[in-house]
Amino acid sequence: MQAIVQKSYGPPSVLSLQEIENPEPKPDEILIQIKATAINPLDWHFMRGAPYFMRFQFGLFRPKIKTVGADVAGIVISKGSQVKQFEIGDKVMGILFSKQHMSLGGLAEYAAAPEALFVHMPAEISFAEAAALPVAGLTAYHGLFSFGDIQPDDEVLVNGASGGVGIFTVQLAKNTGARVTGVCSTKNVELVRSLGAEEVIDYTKTSLDQLEQSFDLIIDNVGNYSVKQYAGLLKPGGKCAIIGYGGFKKLLGHMLQSPRLSKKTGKKIGMVSWEYTKKDLAYLADQMEQNKLRSIVSKTYILPETSKAMDHLETGHAVGKVVVEIGRYT
Numbered sequence: 001m002q003a004i005v006q007k008s009y010g011p012p013s014v015l016s017l018q019e020i021e022n023p024e025p026k027p028d029e030i031l032i033q034i035k036a037t038a039i040n041p042l043d044w045h046f047m048r049g050a051p052y053f054m055r056f057q058f059g060l061f062r063p064k065i066k067t068v069g070a071d072v073a074g075i076v077i078s079k080g081s082q083v084k085q086f087e088i089g090d091k092v093m094g095i096l097f098s099k100q101h102m103s104l105g106g107l108a109e110y111a112a113a114p115e116a117l118f119v120h121m122p123a124e125i126s127f128a129e130a131a132a133l134p135v136a137g138l139t140a141y142h143g144l145f146s147f148g149d150i151q152p153d154d155e156v157l158v159n160g161a162s163g164g165v166g167i168f169t170v171q172l173a174k175n176t177g178a179r180v181t182g183v184c185s186t187k188n189v190e191l192v193r194s195l196g197a198e199e200v201i202d203y204t205k206t207s208l209d210q211l212e213q214s215f216d217l218i219i220d221n222v223g224n225y226s227v228k229q230y231a232g233l234l235k236p237g238g239k240c241a242i243i244g245y246g247g248f249k250k251l252l253g254h255m256l257q258s259p260r261l262s263k264k265t266g267k268k269i270g271m272v273s274w275e276y277t278k279k280d281l282a283y284l285a286d287q288m289e290q291n292k293l294r295s296i297v298s299k300t301y302i303l304p305e306t307s308k309a310m311d312h313l314e315t316g317h318a319v320g321k322v323v324v325e326i327g328r329y330t
């Protein structure tokens with residue numbers, strides 16, 4: 001099959017389209033013909049081996065995992081003997097990466113993965129829209145619900161409201177009944193409003209430091225403020241989920257200062273990572289099925305253009321999700 005392969009860490013030019021062996025499903029796995037794969041910042045973290053400390057786990061000098069892409073949607077074309085939930089021909093979406101299954105390989109024609117990492121696709125949505133949901137949607141969900149324990153009357157600030165995680169954060173927060181303020185640049189103000197934000201702050205005109213308002217919950221998908229600044233924006237007892245990676249220096253500051261300032265102020269400020277749970281992905285798929293949640297796919301590429309897709313995402317200014325559509329390319 002054709003797949004995107006990386007033999008070394010580096011910029012998008014390390015990615016190349018190659019012919020590799022087809023995967024074989026194990027007894028608990030489904031074999032998926034991949035139709036679309038969304039790109040996430042986690043893909044460029046793997047591609048570049050950055051931040052450096054991740055190399056201790058994923059390969060010090062070169063990547064142990066040589067195929068990239070986590071977020072996929074496609075069709076089940078074969079299955080192992082223990083697979084119960086899916087039949088051949090089912091349309092599915094899921095993530096090729098979890099704490100138990102660290103494999104990746106979504107930028108390819110086929111992937112074999114445990115059925116536990118997949119759910120049925122909602123009816124009436126495209127493969128690209130389905131692939132756009134898992135990692136970004138679960139990250140938003142985890143920040144709002146598991147970490148943030150969002151309440152219907154909360155005032156919620158979403159920094160980075162127009163990106164992959166932001167579009168889902170705004171909609172999910174709004175669906176709970178919370179009052180949402182989104183932060184984005186001028187060109188995305190209307191989009192963020194259309195997703196349900198009551199107020200939109202254009203960061204090119206107003207810095208969050210200038211706000212007099214305070215919030216019950218902040219979801220920060222950019223990571224460009226200090227823990228002290230987040231604490232200043234929170235109401236007493238407020239919570240701030242730091243999801244965005246604003247560079248290594250900021251990351252270090254967030255890691256070191258969050259516990260100390262949380263204790264001192266009584267506010268809960270912490271770094272939040274996405275976690276795969278089938279139940280939560282099924283919930284998000286159900287929200288989509290009911291038209292309460294939608295993917296915004298702003299740009300699609302084809303498999304041989306993957307490095308262009310990665311370049312696009314690495315600008316840090318993609319709108320919604322960037323998706324690679326998979327087919328056969330000669």
Ligand SMILES: NC(=O)c1ccc[n+]([C@@H]2O[C@H](COP(=O)([O-])OP(=O)(O)OC[C@H]3O[C@@H](n4cnc5c(N)ncnc54)[C@H](OP(=O)(O)O)[C@@H]3O)[C@@H](O)[C@H]2O)c1
Pocket residue numbers: 040041042135136139159160161162163164165166183184185186187188203221222223224243244245246272273274275313316317318319320
């Ligand atoms: N911890 C985890 O488990 C986890 C999981 C997923 C993602 N992440 C991290 O979360 C972050 C967001 O992920 P993503 O998929 O949403 O990335 P993304 O799609 O690349 O986000 C791009 C968006 O960020 C906005 N943005 C850029 N600078 C901004 C600023 N100063 N203020 C407000 N918005 C700004 C851009 O809007 P404009 O074009 O308008 O500037 C653009 O729409 C990344 O740093 C990623 O590494 C973490």
